[in-house]
Amino acid sequence: MNFKRWNIAFLGLMAAVLVFVAGMNYFVDPFCYFRFQSGDYEDIVSIDSKFYLRELKAQHVKNFGDQYDTFVLGGSKTGSYRNEKLEELDGYKTYNLFGLHGSFYEYELLTDFIFQYASPKRIILNISGSEVNGYQWDQTKFNNTIPAAVTGESKLLETVDFLFKDVKNSFERLDTRKGTEGNYKGRTGGERNLDNYYKRMDDDEAWTAYTKKSVLGSFKSHTKSLITRNRKSKDYEACLQSLERIKSVCDQHGTELMVIILPSFFTEYEGYDSTYYREFLGEMAWITDYWDFSGYHDISMNPYNFYDEMHFYYEVGDLIVDTINGTDSYPGFGYHVTRENAAEYVKKRQADFDELRQEYEETGTVQIQGLEDESCLVRR
Amino acid sequence: MIFSSYQFLLIFFPIVTIVYWVLNHFKYYETAKLWLVAASFYFYAQGSPAFFPFFLGSVVINYVLGITMCQLQEVTQKGQRKLLLALGVLGNVGLLGYYKYMDFFLENVNAIAGTEFVMKKLALPIGISFFTFQLIAFLVDCYRGQTKKYRITEYLLFITFFPQLIVGPIVHHAEITPQFENPENRKLNQQNIALGIFIFAIGCAKKMLLADPMNNNAAEFYNAISPSITMWESWFYTLEYSISYYFDLSGYTDMAIGLALFYNIHLPQNFNAPWKAQTMQEYWQRQHMTLSRFLGGYVFKNVFRKGCWWRNYYIATMATFLVSGIWHGAGWNFIIWGLMNGVLVCIGAWQRYHKKYPPYLVGAGITFFCIILTRVIFVAQDMTDTMMVYRSMFDFQGLFAMGFQNFWNQFSTFVMHHQKLGLLVVISLGICWFAPTTREMAERFKPDWKHFVFAGALLAICLTKMNQVVQFLYFQF
Numbered sequence: 001m002n003f004k005r006w007n008i009a010f011l012g013l014m015a016a017v018l019v020f021v022a023g024m025n026y027f028v029d030p031f032c033y034f035r036f037q038s039g040d041y042e043d044i045v046s047i048d049s050k051f052y053l054r055e056l057k058a059q060h061v062k063n064f065g066d067q068y069d070t071f072v073l074g075g076s077k078t079g080s081y082r083n084e085k086l087e088e089l090d091g092y093k094t095y096n097l098f099g100l101h102g103s104f105y106e107y108e109l110l111t112d113f114i115f116q117y118a119s120p121k122r123i124i125l126n127i128s129g130s131e132v133n134g135y136q137w138d139q140t141k142f143n144n145t146i147p148a149a150v151t152g153e154s155k156l157l158e159t160v161d162f163l164f165k166d167v168k169n170s171f172e173r174l175d176t177r178k179g180t181e182g183n184y185k186g187r188t189g190g191e192r193n194l195d196n197y198y199k200r201m202d203d204d205e206a207w208t209a210y211t212k213k214s215v216l217g218s219f220k221s222h223t224k225s226l227i228t229r230n231r232k233s234k235d236y237e238a239c240l241q242s243l244e245r246i247k248s249v250c251d252q253h254g255t256e257l258m259v260i261i262l263p264s265f266f267t268e269y270e271g272y273d274s275t276y277y278r279e280f281l282g283e284m285a286w287i288t289d290y291w292d293f294s295g296y297h298d299i300s301m302n303p304y305n306f307y308d309e310m311h312f313y314y315e316v317g318d319l320i321v322d323t324i325n326g327t328d329s330y331p332g333f334g335y336h337v338t339r340e341n342a343a344e345y346v347k348k349r350q351a352d353f354d355e356l357r358q359e360y361e362e363t364g365t366v367q368i369q370g371l372e373d374e375s376c377l378v379r380r
Numbered sequence: 381m382i383f384s385s386y387q388f389l390l391i392f393f394p395i396v397t398i399v400y401w402v403l404n405h406f407k408y409y410e411t412a413k414l415w416l417v418a419a420s421f422y423f424y425a426q427g428s429p430a431f432f433p434f435f436l437g438s439v440v441i442n443y444v445l446g447i448t449m450c451q452l453q454e455v456t457q458k459g460q461r462k463l464l465l466a467l468g469v470l471g472n473v474g475l476l477g478y479y480k481y482m483d484f485f486l487e488n489v490n491a492i493a494g495t496e497f498v499m500k501k502l503a504l505p506i507g508i509s510f511f512t513f514q515l516i517a518f519l520v521d522c523y524r525g526q527t528k529k530y531r532i533t534e535y536l537l538f539i540t541f542f543p544q545l546i547v548g549p550i551v552h553h554a555e556i557t558p559q560f561e562n563p564e565n566r567k568l569n570q571q572n573i574a575l576g577i578f579i580f581a582i583g584c585a586k587k588m589l590l591a592d593p594m595n596n597n598a599a600e601f602y603n604a605i606s607p608s609i610t611m612w613e614s615w616f617y618t619l620e621y622s623i624s625y626y627f628d629l630s631g632y633t634d635m636a637i638g639l640a641l642f643y644n645i646h647l648p649q650n651f652n653a654p655w656k657a658q659t660m661q662e663y664w665q666r667q668h669m670t671l672s673r674f675l676g677g678y679v680f681k682n683v684f685r686k687g688c689w690w691r692n693y694y695i696a697t698m699a700t701f702l703v704s705g706i707w708h709g710a711g712w713n714f715i716i717w718g719l720m721n722g723v724l725v726c727i728g729a730w731q732r733y734h735k736k737y738p739p740y741l742v743g744a745g746i747t748f749f750c751i752i753l754t755r756v757i758f759v760a761q762d763m764t765d766t767m768m769v770y771r772s773m774f775d776f777q778g779l780f781a782m783g784f785q786n787f788w789n790q791f792s793t794f795v796m797h798h799q800k801l802g803l804l805v806v807i808s809l810g811i812c813w814f815a816p817t818t819r820e821m822a823e824r825f826k827p828d829w830k831h832f833v834f835a836g837a838l839l840a841i842c843l844t845k846m847n848q849v850v851q852f853l854y855f856q857f
Contacts, residue, residue, distance in 0.1 A: 001827045001828060001829070001832075002570075002827060003570035003573070003574045004570045005827070006574050006827035006831075006832060007570055007573050007574050009832060010574075010577055010832060010836060013832075013836045013840065014836075014839060014840070014843065017839075017840045017843050017844065018843060020844075021843065021844055157387075160386065160390075161386075161847070164386045164390075164846065164847050165847045166844065166845040166847045167844040168844075232498075234498075234501065
């Protein structure tokens, strides 16, 4: 064999390997990227968190966006709303666009994207809190990246990327198809399906064990960190500016922007809550009014309202909607922050935190709520 | 954009190479070079878009300074030449210092003066440590009168030629520019391409099949050091990290050498089986050779003074390794790492001078342990973590106290949980110690079925998993 033939044969072999990889990725479609292109839930058998759900949602808005009046934006916590509950607010048909690990950068892009394909009456922007740590996350996992349809980047490159994913994923997907379809099913309104978490509640003992592991697993270290560290992000200003732009786009289209800060189990606040964050909350009110459901109240101190440290059950989402709607409430849960009361609210948040810190310093821990308490909304 | 990615291999590289050879075929030699420069700039801009304007500015300013120095008379205008050199070196070091060492500097100022400067947390522009060295070398050689008056395209190709731009090998202008000027190299060479494919396949496999899995595993350990770590874990993960660092950079170098061959450019060798070294002095003659060459030529030579040869040799060695430590990263751990290596190299030099070598296996074994022990301080996040790892590595008291049964249980459980990676470590060590180097394999390369199957299998496996891009470890330097 001479060098030229060797080179040609080698390139031929590599081309064959690439065709094989692309073929597997296209036909097995381990992330459902190709199947999600229609954006039609009718075409989809099951929805798994391993799939590229952001693409499904982007395509759904592109193809069916005009059917909705309200779009819900936010990170993973936002998935725990029930659309039928949100529709109780005023009967608007709702689509939930939550995505894991959301950021202000993405919310901004999504707002522009929605207005390209729909004419919503309302946008509900849900803030988890952790967004302040990075205006634009450096996304490494494929299902956390923002689709090209939303960013305006090259669709061709994105398609090439999915054609050449590690072929191991295709084999794993084929293997999974033999068994069950994964343990996380989505819903057609874009929300999360929490059925599997609810199954654990059939038995109090199993639920308690699960809660101890998944919600309280880092209780000591996170409580200590929350009390002792005063985190400061370099991105507060960028996030505020982003919110301002979102508000401005909504105003231009005559669309109502409703902003909600979502609760989590209080130890999760260790990732962002600080005097600086509380100041950030105060400054947010100068851009738009908002509802704050985070903070140190009974609901966020009860681990049984959460299926992990960050995420609440449907009942908490229901109470958020009811509180906004004025049909139900829980003491201390939900504060409507406006320019007028922002300073007072920041003081209140600070006082709540100081009280918690004092308790921690005196006792070495923090008293939390339990399964039998009134604050356990799931049992209410 | 890294070499072992589809974006590079399927889009960037084929387009750049085909256009380059088409232009050469029609005898548009200068345009072909400009094309390669433009492609290299694009390659850089993809990795560090925010820094790109500074990179471009720095490259042009260095050229202007260098060429001006070349034009000034060596004797009568020495003062001006010196001033330009000082300006150039300060500018390059300043840029590197700002991006790489600012937070380290502020941290220390805060600690000493009790100030509260907020850390800048600047993203380190890729390759800045590497091309800064090349730019300084160019300026110093212009000052010394060892540089031709290069035309801007020749100079730009030497600095920006994409295979070596980000992580080296650190090249000298005298070894790159004549190759681009050589008329023989303007013809497509099938032999070089075949050899380039072969070397690239080996490099890709080193990176993707050996370095990445070990690196991911060891990084998890080093990101969560706690007082409860066991002796096995400390030794195993540090060994894993040490090997993965070697295969990562060595793999990158192989890929760079392979890619450069597509353009008939021979890049210098960067590794020569460093794990076979008998002393740490020999180790640094075999490991990251182009860095050692640069530090030797531009730091050691400038520090070394005539007089008591050995005393001055030790001082110059320590100074060189101090610079090496600082170059590798911003942190006290890197400085200590550099000094530790300096001491070990001085010991090696002393052994060589007095011809007091232990038997080869003993020497190689000691060097092996030195490599691993110095790696701890290199990869641990701070000194607390470093000390915890060292303590657990030598916690013989705890080992004896646990009794044989517990010892055996702990050991066998560890082995059970680390079967796959343990096997990979063993295979990797086998390659480090017993396999021929890439250069030796390249020298024996023939266009036959044996080499076809070998390179084809390596690259085919890599291609099936190329979507999981893991950055090169040296991208952070």
